[in-house]
Amino acid sequence: MFRVEARAPLTRxxxxxxxxxxxxxxxxxSSVPRSAGSIWKRRSxxxxxxxxxxxxxxxxxVMLFFGVTGITLNHPEWVFGGDAVESTFSGVLPAASGVxxxxxxxxxxxxxxxxxxxxxxxxxxxxxxxxRGSISYRGPGYVADLFFDSESxxxxxxVSEDGFVATMNALHQxxxxxxxxxxxxxxxxxxxVAIALTGLGIQIFMKKRRFTALxxxxxxxVATAVLIWMALA
Numbered sequence: 001m002f003r004v005e006a007r008a009p010l011t012r013x014x015x016x017x018x019x020x021x022x023x024x025x026x027x028x029x030s031s032v033p034r035s036a037g038s039i040w041k042r043r044s045x046x047x048x049x050x051x052x053x054x055x056x057x058x059x060x061x062v063m064l065f066f067g068v069t070g071i072t073l074n075h076p077e078w079v080f081g082g083d084a085v086e087s088t089f090s091g092v093l094p095a096a097s098g099v100x101x102x103x104x105x106x107x108x109x110x111x112x113x114x115x116x117x118x119x120x121x122x123x124x125x126x127x128x129x130x131x132r133g134s135i136s137y138r139g140p141g142y143v144a145d146l147f148f149d150s151e152s153x154x155x156x157x158x159v160s161e162d163g164f165v166a167t168m169n170a171l172h173q174x175x176x177x178x179x180x181x182x183x184x185x186x187x188x189x190x191x192x193v194a195i196a197l198t199g200l201g202i203q204i205f206m207k208k209r210r211f212t213a214l215x216x217x218x219x220x221x222v223a224t225a226v227l228i229w230m231a232l233a
Contacts, residue, residue, distance in 0.1 A: 045205045052198035059191040066188060069172035072165050086160045089116050093153040103127060103150055109135055116157055118144045121178060138176035141167030 056063075072078055094111055098104040105125050112118045112135075120139030127133040127150055137144035141162030148155035162170070171177055174185050203213035 041205065045202070048198050048201045048205070052195060052202060055191055055194050055198065059188065059195070062184070062188050063192065063195075065168075066172060069168050073169045073172050076166075076169070078165060084160055084162045084166070086158065089157040089159075091115070091155060093148055093155055095153075097153065103133055105133075105135060108133075108146070108148065112146055112155075112157060116159070118146075118157070118159065120144060120176065123176070140170035140175065140177050140181075142176070 093108055096104065097108045097111065109118075109122060109125075118137055120137035120142045123136045123138040125133070125135040131150045133148050133150050135146045137146075142160070144157065144159045146155060146157045171181065174182050200213075200217065203217075204210055206213070
């Protein structure tokens with residue numbers, strides 16, 4: 001038979017010598033309230049990381065697009081996507097176009113769109129003093145010009161379509177791309193700013209890398225300012 005001897009509780013002096021148990025330490029630390037600054041810092045780090053990661057993933061494709069087209073736009077001699085193709089057409093406008101009386105530009109425009117597959121948006125239209133009318137269509141990498149005689153209805157149409165690279169470059173610039181694409185460019189700019197600021201915020205909250213990150217940020221800013229000055233000089 002084993003006999004279990006009862007052990008008296010440690011005295012205060014013995015407890016100070018041996019120290020509190022790990023379980024006791026865990027209870028003590030868990031019961032200590034965190035400061036408001038510590039909570040704010042942890043929450044800020046969490047939301048900065050969350051925003052940086054998911055904004056980057058959400059806008060990854062559009063950022064790649066503007067990055068690649070920024071390079072091709074800087075090298076207009078790169079035409080590996082194909083040269084521009086120009087086509088010409090001629091004919092006579094239908095009687096419903098109102099030639100000889102009051103010109104119906106909408107009817108004429110719909111006719112050439114259906115007859116010749118004209119795309120783009122109407123950029124300009126009108127009739128000159130010589131009785132010769134015109135409608136101009138513009139789109140990214142696309143130009144179509146229609147000229148017609150307001151008396152006889154005879155017309156000439158010239159359509160010019162750029163290659164793939166030139167068309168993508170036009171999209172990058174937002175040239176003749178319409179209001180929707182201009183909104184996409186604006187939103188992409190805002191997303192880029194958000195990615196940059198959240199990335200900087202993450203580095204600021206990291207003590208070990210804060211100084212190095214901020215140093216490189218300053219170096220990059222100074223280098224950019226010097227390059228801008230040299231380009232404008």
